[in-house]
Amino acid sequence: MNAINPWPFIAAAYALTLLGTAGLALWSFLAMRRAEADADAVSKRP
């Protein structure tokens, strides 16, 4: 049996993974949206 209560470690592992993954996904999405909007704006210039 575990001598240490494992639940704080489980919570920390899940929180780190979910926040890290969601943060990277959101950052990548916003960067993509911004870059594609810039590319559209430039291609519409005369």
Next chain:
Amino acid sequence: MHVYANPARFLKIARPLTAWLGWAGAAMILGALAWGLLVAPAERSQGESVRILYVHVPAAWLAMAGWTGIAIASLMQIVWRHPLAAVAARALAGPGALFTALCLATGSLWGKPTWGTYWEWDGRMTSMLVLLFLYLAFIALAGAEKEKGGEGRLTAIFGLVGAVNIPIIHYSVVWWNTLHQPASISFVRGTSTIHGSMLWPLLVSALGFSLLFGAIVLMRMRAELARNKVEARLKRMAGA
């Protein structure tokens, strides 16, 4: 493969695929983690700590898969000079580094209640730490080479040479006397020593994280292609 190396053809497929991979991956991750946390049983020797493995194992798999992808893209860049290969390798590096860091962090959080220590300088953990440093060096080298206007061949060579670490990570638990347990799943033999009640949430979690990883890589590739387009257009306008 050569057919999809054309950026226009790639974007035609990548645009709808990004959303599908992202949403399917997110749904599978949430389902698998709820399954792992609330439904799957505790393990006999690890107790409740086994639940950390539902995030640790997918992170470890993606850390290694990310560099394998970099090595394949680097080879395609060096041999066939595919226009998308360097973009793909650079897009893989950031997510690969993140999942390597998550693998190390969640492994430490699993180690403390299970082994009684956050860190041990054994073969598996040290080779994973080396992989994190390789990712960071790759990101720095790719950034520097792009800034100088290079083709990224030096970065590609580094990506290929760095792949030497992947079999070292995989076989570290066989070659050296280590605290880390050997592989519990063999895809080559199609065998597993994990009971089905724990194996299925683990596989669904790994698949979900893999799909989301794919969506993130596609988003990063699309962003870089769009930035390249802007850069090329501005150069043309300045020259006219």
